[in-house]
Amino acid sequence: MGRAEERRARQRGGHRAAPKSRRRSSRAAGKTGKTGKSGIRRLFTWKKILGTFFGLCLLGIGAFIALYLMVEVPNGNAAAQAAQRQSNVYKYSDGTTLARDGEVNREIVDLSKVPKDVRYTFVAAENKTFYTDAGVDLKGTARGLLNTLSGKGKQGGSTITQQYVKNYYLDQDQTVTRKLKELVIALKVDREKSKDDILAGYINTSYYGRGAYGIQAAAQAYYRVDAEKLTVQQGAYLAALLQAPSQYDWAAASETGKKLVKQRWNYVLNNMVEEGWLDKAKRDAMKFPVPKDPQGAPGLDGQKGYLVDLANRQLEQQLMEQQGISQSEAEAQVEDQGWTITLNIDKKRQAQLEKSVKAELTSKLDPKKRSVDKNIQAGAVSVDPETGKIVALYGGVDYYKHYISNATRTDYQPASTFKPVILAAALEEKAKTQDDKPITANTIYDGTSKRPVKGSAIGFAPENEDDKDYGDVTVQTAMNKSINSVFAQMGVDVGMDHVLSMADKLGMDTADLKAVPAQTLGTMGASPLQMAGVYATLDNHGRKVTPTILKSAEHNTRTVDMPDPVGDQVLTPEAADTVTSVLTGVVDDGTARKAVRDNSKRDGRPVAGKTGTSDDNKSAWFTGYTPDLVTSVGLFGEDAKTRTQTKMYGAAGLDRVNGGGFPAQIWAAYTFGVSAEDTKFDLDTDQGAAVKPTEKPTPTRAPTRPPTQEPTTEPPTTAPTTSKPPTSKPPTQTPTTKPPTTPPPSPSTTPPVEEIPEDNPTDPVDGQ
Secondary structure (H helix, E strand, O other): OOHHHHHHHHHHOOOOHHHHHHHHHHHHHHHHHOHHHHHHHHHOOHHHHHHHHHHHHHHHHHHHHHHHHHOOOOOOOHHHHHHHOEOEEEEOOOOOEEEEEOOOEEOOOOHHHOOHHHHHHHHHHHOOOOOOOOOOOHHHHHHHHHHHHHOOOOOOOOOHHHHHHHHHOOOOOOOHHHHHHHHHHHHHHHHHOOHHHHHHHHHHHOEOOOOEEOHHHHHHHHHOOOHHHOOHHHHHHHHHHOOOHHHHOOOOOOHHHHHHHHHHHHHHHHHHHHOOOOOHHHHHOOOOOOOOOOOOOOOOOOOHHHHHHHHHHHHHHHHHHHHOOOHHHHHHHHOOEOOEEEEOOOHHHHHHHHHHHHHHOHHHOOOOOOHHHHHEEEEEEEEOOOOOEEEEEEOOOOOOOOOOOOOOOOOEOOHHHHHHHHHHHHHHOOOEOOOOOEOOOOOEEEOOOOOOOOOOOOOOOOOOHHHOOOOEEEHHHHHHHOOHHHHHHHHHHHOHHHHHHHHHHHOOOOOOOOOOHHHHHOOOOEOHHHHHHHHHHHHOOOEEEOOEOEEEEEOOOOEOOOOOOEEEEOOOHHHHHHHHHHHHHHHHHOOOHHHHHOOOOOOOOOOEEEEEEOHHHOEEEEEEEEOOEEEEEEEEEEOOOOOOEOOOOOHHHOOOOOOOOHHHHHHHHHHHHHOOOOOOOOOOOOOOOOOOOOOOOOEOOOOOOOOOOOOOOOOOOOOOOOOOOOOOOOOOOOOOOOOOOOOOOOOOOOOOOOOOOOOOOOOOOOOO
16 A cells, blocks of 8 residues: 555555554554653753843842842941940849849951061951952852851851951841842942041950950950050950950960960061061060950959859850850840840859858968968859859959969869769760679778889879878778879779760860879869769769759840759769769768868758869869759969969868868858758669678789778778778878788887878879
């Protein structure tokens, strides 16, 4: 059949057309089956994708042009900005006013009065392309917008012009609208003003910390000179300071803060050399210019300044976490911004703490009679373990006289107050001794002084206080008497990585610590605030307590949500309660018994705690708790002029300052004046001094001599009647370096019984 005939047949509906129709139908169905893919291809062709992209770009450009035309450069001047600033109001927990802070310290100076090389320090620190850019950093601004939209991360970098616009024309709110306005105004300001005018505005409106706005106020606050007298080194410090004023303030900075600001100071000067603004030979000869101590702000005398400072820092931390902003931006949102901040500080407890420090310490110091007395600093933090609230704090003799808060400083060793952390790790990890015996309160260890630890790749043989040997003792006895050799071995048995992990979980800063045996002596830095948190977690049966001074923070535009200070279970209740049980022995039969157990005002209150005395007697501690209150007290030797650490030997006329002395006495005077009387520890444990042992002590090795009596967790109350020492606790008479081989002398020749020894003030720190 020809094609013409076939076509005519189809038109007539003939039978011959049917097969072709089916084939055509099949092909049509095949095409229909591909409709999904071909339809997507037709919808998302390269031309359409590129067209859409360019369309969006044009739309964005059009929107930006419209925004550029709509947004005007607002009126702005430093005087108006200062007038708009409002004092922050700080209140006690009961709502009564504690302090007002917010007097603006600002003085505008002409750029011509600022040395040229000092001006360059700010450009080198913040924006090396300042003199050639268009006033904006598009990449950094885009990153900032994305971070703001996603609600995470810190704002991207911005130019000096943008920062000036934010300081001078806008507010510190982190919103997309504000960031877009900042971008537009920065572009316009860069076109309308000279670079020198912008730089002058920037350095005159920035916040430098210490209540100082502008370079003139900062020069006076940090170096007691006018801006025109600043050196390049000093200018570089002020420029570096802008990144995080409170964190980088040398007078109050932690060791980490000092390290960071020095790094940034070097960065600024190196950039100046790179840009040809500073001669390399001159730069190499420059030394870091340590700022002078700050002068107190009005109304923050006594303890007020310490309380306000901690409240500000914790509020800033919340803003950083919630808004994803930088430290400097958070400070700018808090300082002089009209906040009403209510603290957890209880007026009665605060007054009692201040009274106790005066009665038990400062009234006994006489700097005119003993020069060492002027170097004694005290710090304390008191926490409600159930809520995590900081109810009282002692930062120093006076905020005006000693700017650094002794309550929050982390540059002194906590010494033997760290030993409970080692025991907590052992119990939590269900660790075993070198002889594969479980570590419990009744496990026996060798308490010989300078005994090399076993199982460590790093050699370590710590000395006990006065180089005393204790022979075989239980863990309970070792805690009571703070025997270094026992806890050094225990740390190795547990694994120092586990010990530091436990310290981190409990609230200590372990980021830069090495897992070496020497850490068992508490050779890291810690603050009374940190140690109060550690012991509060133990008191709270292992639920993490992060002490907070903030009750609420309200602003006319917002209220900041406060996180719960009590967090997750970081230690099993059994382990936490066992440590508490063991620590009751330190009070009732150990290094704190004189100041705490025998205190007439105790009235039967249950108490757990630990003393500590650091290397060369530079710090002494007592951190203790009742069921309802945890308080950490620290004494620190600090040279009154240089602020360097000093020894406390001879203070108040004593041979040395021990944790069982002034710190425990301050603790007792305070705690027994404000804590509840009818309380008890609800302990989930069958170990330790607070409960009767249910099993015999587990020896870690065969005793060097057979015991003369069944070991117990309590020491003998009379001199031994045989020549063989007990295995659980040494006799109350003076320990000797070797077990006696003959019966003790007659009463007429027996040396007098002495107090159970205090922690080692000369703990070696080898192996760090």
